Amino acid sequence: MNQFNQQLNSGAPNKELHRCWQEQLKSYKKLNPDQANSYRAIVVGTGLAGASASATLAEMGFNVKAFSYHESPRRAHSIAAQGGINAAKNYKKDGDSTMRLFYDTIKGGDFRSREENVYRLAEISKNIIDQCVAQGVPFAREYSGYLDNRSFGGVQVSRTFYARGQTGQQLLLGAYSALSRQQNKGKVQFFQREDMLDIVVDNGKAKGIIARNLISGKVQAHAADVVILATGGYSNVYYLSTNAMASNVTANWRAHKNGAFFANPSFTQIHPTCIPVKNNFQSKLTLMSESLRNHGRVWVPKKKSDSRHPAEIPEEERDYYLERIYPAFGNLVPRDVASRRAKEVCDEGRGVGKTGLAVYLDFKKAIEDHGEKFIKEKYGNLFDMYQNITNENPYKTPMKIYPAVHYTMGGLWVDYNLMTTIEGLFSIGESNFSDHGANRLGASALMQGLADGYFVAPHSVMNYLASNSPDNNEKMLEREAFAQKIIEVEKNILDIMNVQGDLTVDEIHRELGKVVWDNIGMSRSEKGLREALEIIPQIREKFNTRLMVPGDKNGPNPELEKALRLKDFIELAELMALDALDRKESCGAHFREEYQTEENEAKRNDSEYAYVAAWEHQKDGRPCLHKETLRFQNVKLKTRSYK
Amino acid sequence: MKIFKALNTSVGKKIAMAITGLSLALFMVFHLIGNLNLFLGPEAFNGYVLKLKKLGFLIRIAEAGLLSFVLIHVYSGIVLWLKNKRAISKTPSYSITSTPRASRYTLLTGSFVFIFLVMHWSTFWYKFNFSKGNKTYYEIVLGPEVGFGNIYYTLFYIIAIGLLGYHLKHGFDSAGQTLAIKGTKYEKTYYSLAAVFWFWIPFGFISIPVYFGIILRLLG
Amino acid sequence: MNINLNIWRQTKESTAGKFVRYRLENIDPNISFLEMLDILNNKLIKEKQEPVVFDHDCREGICGSCGFMINGQPHGPQKATTVCQLHMRAFQNEDELTLEPFRAASFPVIKDLSVDRRSFDRIILSGGYVDINTGEAPEANLIKVPKTNADEAFLSAACIGCGACVAACKNSSAMLFTSSKISHLSLLPQGKKEAKERVLKMVATMDDEGFGSCTNTGACSAECPKEISQANIVRLNKELIKSVID
Known part of the structure; x- marks a missing residue:
């Protein structure tokens, strides 16, 4: 073919x-x-x-x-x-x-x-x-x-x-x-x-x-x-x-x-309102419903590395960047836009919190306008959840949020x-x-x-x-195809159990996650994607030679379950990079740095990329791309604008 | 039949226990009113007992009813207790949490009350009905043989009634929930009545042995 | 902070288990309880020991997978919180924590802190639904539901099926779980049709599964991470009485 x-x-x-x-x-x-x-x-x-x-x-x-x-x-x-x-x-x-x-x-x-x-x-x-x-x-x-x-x-x-x-x-x-x-x-x-x-x-x-x-x-x-x-x-x-x-x-x-x-x-969709990462042991991220953006205002300090407490930063030194860039939609712009803008201000060094990877979501004005009771009724459980996780009171200090992967x-x-x-x-x-x-x-x-x-x-x-x-x-069940598959699956399990190296599944997964997040995350570039394609095989090698799965395969063994999953994630990550590399345009959640308008918005290329990229697995490991051309007969292709 | 299906379930048995339990508690009110005649002296008390006796077989029917209620209550209680024994893990938990005390000991207090009941029947009830001899009812109750003239019996009676109150404390609380009274407009009335039942009625019963068996004795 | 853990270790249902002591030092008080266990497990794996098995998945307090006893309390000391939402700052430096699985005959231990809660599914299976096929539904707004009923039904339906109520109960009763589903459906017009049979079937299944009876102590609601109220048990009782009376 x-x-x-x-x-x-x-x-x-x-x-x-x-x-x-x-x-x-x-x-x-x-x-x-x-x-x-x-x-x-x-x-x-x-x-x-x-x-x-x-x-x-x-x-x-x-x-x-x-x-x-x-x-x-x-x-x-x-x-x-x-x-x-x-x-x-x-x-x-x-x-x-x-x-x-x-x-x-x-x-x-x-x-x-x-x-x-x-x-x-x-x-x-x-x-x-x-x-x-x-x-x-x-x-x-x-x-x-x-x-x-x-x-x-x-x-x-x-x-x-x-x-x-x-x-x-x-x-x-x-x-x-x-x-x-x-x-x-x-x-x-x-x-x-x-x-x-x-x-x-x-x-x-x-x-x-x-x-x-x-x-x-x-x-x-x-x-x-x-x-x-x-x-x-x-x-x-x-x-x-x-x-x-x-x-x-x-x-x-x-x-x-x-x-x-x-x-x-x-x-892959990055959701703009999640609770930021706190430390290295973090096992998962928690989403805060995006309905919060109906009343919360997103901002960062205008100054770089401004370490003042949010209450000490006067209005005029705050940058309500979503309201500034998108006067019509303001804080309610779609997820990909809100996420990317948050990354942008953090990359500029204006992020807040210990890691500098967070922006404020402020309810002060909403509380002044509608009263605390109103906010409590609407978002009470979310505020409680936030407080439970972060130990901060969002009625008093603005929430800190950062985008996180949410949906594929x-x-x-x-x-x-x-x-x-x-x-x-x-x-x-x-x-x-x-x-x-x-x-x-x-x-x-x-x-x-x-x-x-x-x-x-x-x-x-x-x-x-x-x-x-x-x-x-x-x-x-007696057919060859079934017997063959069982042998393959059992061999795969045995291979994983037999490595007996020195790294846990989570350690390798965390490493993979970082590469994918940094290079195939909110914004992608040819350089970053090529880098990912170089690093991912190294991670796979680590998985094959240094993984440590304890215990017995014949019984409950969560580490084995995770290892089997990670193995496939590593292969998928490579395909993600290839796919992102192939798509030389920016569209929706896929933002290629090389393809943006002067106002830093996604620049679609409808004449060349209005297709679905469908990848076929090949024995030699080099996936083959097939295209499904998208026909638009009922809508006019427009540049999304939320200004 | 739906009713048997329902009674066969644990919740059905709880309902049976609640209904029988509340009925027996209600009976205690009449019992107490009778007993309080003791304070009015021998004539009043003896006259009251005789009046009851005149009712003849009606009393026997009532007694049979009460006895069957006690048996249903006890039977359901034991069946549920056995079920609960099987339901809990064979490995005991490191510690028990927020379960109120009264509810944890219902079977224990209930068993004690049952022993008391058996004794109560084999003494007062048996003597009243079959071996009164030449004593008056008043004399039996206050006498030294099985009555409050006997300090051991008196103390046993006080403890038993006390435990019965404790038993009723949880019983009423639980029955309110089992019979779905909680959450209705009758809830408040029910729970104020419950306090009468688990505290004031046992208090009334206890006042008799305390007065006749202890205070009078101390006064000589 | 430093933490001393006594964790119940059991290889499978048929073997006897025992408490094993572990010590973790320099734990960040801002990590979650399960992240603390992740750290312990990572350490155990590195030492070529078997990690502690515990159920967990969403880590947002909604899937109902997680749950074990911490010092005798299901999901630990914080009110209305699943163990995945519990943070180490709820404890003191050098605390002694005893971790054991939810204990009930109807929740056999799978391994360590993980138990088998399929008995809950079988209770739902016996009647916890409305008899309607896909595509047979009438226009949604033809069914009017008073707001108060809808809100109450939601509160009942918020049960996450974690099993804390059973673990908290001195009789290992599943009344709170069963009643929350019966309440949810009995409060809505959609659930009225099968109400009588539903309550009888579900309660009978609950009994057959070997759960204990309810003594109306309220320990279940006190420990419930979703604060499912005793009113649900009242409603179940009412439904059962109603099923006999009319």
Whole structure:
């Protein structure tokens, strides 16, 4: 195969935008519950997307095997989403519509996402709210008894549904309850604490997975007629991120190594309002809901290395840089813009705090204008959380915030049906690349996870299965492809256990994280990316020769789990650098220093880079790039401006 | 049947315990009113007992009812206690936390109260009904044989009633929650009544042995 | 600051465990409790010993994975805080801390401080949901819910299923956990349809799983990191009584 030649096709119907999904649904083949009963589906990951897909597939009659490395679906990291979920319900009658949500999302993603997918997402958003309310999700309500909405993250309408600062938790518990219901009916079999370590492709089709039981250490194959990955994002490649400790790329990476293309790996979102890093032992970063920017004002001292207490810095010596640069949007500019500007002022030496890597988020004016009670009602729990972590009172001194990695827009390449380039392998939720382009808007991750899981994947999976006769699952396990994979996985585990060097997994991971953060983080340059490509192989070498994993592989061994994940993160990091290097433009979260306007804004290059970069794994280790050209027929490509 | 299904659960048994417990506590009020006749002298007391006796088989039915309540209460309590024994880890925890004391000893206080009850029946109740001899009721109660004339018996009675109060303290608290009275508009009334039951009623009972068995004795 | 730790070490459910003493010196009081354990583990690995196994994931106090006893208190001494949100400044220099797993017969020990809480899932499985298929839902605003009910339901639904309530209870009862789900659904019109069966099924499952009975002491709420209130238990009781009466 020649490099750079394959044009990928999304397979979306060539219809008017608003008819695409309806037409596609109509064209899908169907199976009645009796027919469906003879098929088995494997769903890996039981967060929002995985749990909702498992439940819905089971309702349709399929037999679902759901896998999670957690003890319960309720532990998935979807639970930590704070802000809310968007839906174009237009309850506030403020002129919202499917078209408007579609446009905001496409624009927010800096015109690097597929029109048809985004429109479908906007369309389905309404059904999600209906479904969740019917399940008993306790969304916030107005005194009238109707659902409440708020405005969120860089949009000018109120379309965000929320449950205090715990929307993700409530939605996940809703999906978990739907899953439990099907489990009780015997349609879903839940495999807890099973870590997927590889995928089995037989005759070109995904037919199963290899998983390691995290308690017994036993490695086993599981077979099915279709495999759906709902395994989340890979922010932990940065070591420090707002993701949960166990979030990893392994399932996606294994799919990639078996033939699934990995799209836009360098599109990683940096969230502007996180609690800054304090010290070397820090294990994770904590996000503060971006709703704080509705009332907080971001500033740094005008002077460099100004070590005065914030209260001693007079108004005229403060630089409210977001309000200064973006008079129209002010503190409410999109995440990537706010993050990059924060980095910029810190790089200038105007950062605050001990490390100089923080900016102030000040509520003084809001407290003066609206009173402390008002602020307490709105943000009380966030303020408490901040105080608990930092031991500082944000009612008195301004909060210190700094950007942190939060979400990965990149992921497995999928077509309009959410199927990867491996037949019978689907990818849903954050694990695919599909809907957010180069930057995700606030309150739309939950929306995508549930849209994929409840409303899209179940139908497209049924369509796929209807054209394939059910395989005998028990006999399948005896096939060569399965036996071979088990041997590979066990060898990999043994290799890792046998190094017995002198560095812990965390030590190597921290080193990797630093390289990725410094070079493939908020701003990237050719020099930095080339440097990363030199250092990462050295880190891999360290991993192969100096890693120390104690204990036994046949039993609970968290160090082994982490090591297996780190190994894939190291390989992914290289691909991220390659991808960022290839994209010689700035767009959304991907900011290349060489490509910026005179005002330091991202400079897109639509004529050359309006494509999805989908990378194919090659045996020789040199990934091959395929492009899916993005066609924009319904929106005009514009330079994002928040001025 | 739903009711059996419900009673089969731990919560059902708690409800059974709450209802029987509260009923028995209510019975104590009538019992106490009767007992207080002792302060009015022998005629009043003996007359009161005779009046009750005239009710004949009605009293027997009431007694059978009370006994079955006691048995249901005790049975449920023991079943739950055994269940709880099995539920806790075989490895004891390093320390126990914020559990109120009264609730930790309900089974112990309950058992003591039960022993007392058995004794109470085998003495007063048995004598009143079957071996009164030529003594009056008043004389039995205050007499040296099984009554407050006996210092050991008196002390035992005081301790038992004291523990019963302690038992009721948690009992009322718990029943308020089990019967879903907490959180309703009756909560305040219920909890003020609870204090009457766990403190003032036992206090009334104890006042009798204290007066007749201790104070009068000390005064000679 | 220096810290002395007595940590429960147990290889698997069937073996006996014991306390092992560790000492950590020069700990920054501003790190989190789990970061302190990370440091200990890093040290143990370097000394070729097995690190302490404990459950944790989000480290934001919401996933419910973490949880063990510190000096006899689930999640340690700070009120309304999961152990991942606890910081070392909550302790004094040279404190002696005893760490042990949540103890209950229904939470068998997996290893060290990690326990198996699948019994909680099985309680939910038996009825902790509304019977509705995907796509069958009516328009969301056709269901009106009074704000007070919605707010109360949210407070009940905020339970993170960590198991601290069971560990705090002298009877290892799961009433607070079970009742929070029953309350959440019984407060909303969506949950009314199956209310009677739900309470009977979930309570029966809770019993079958071997949890103890509730003695209404309130220790669970006192230790709950999400401050789930006793009102939930009252509501469960009410639902059970209602299921029999009408």
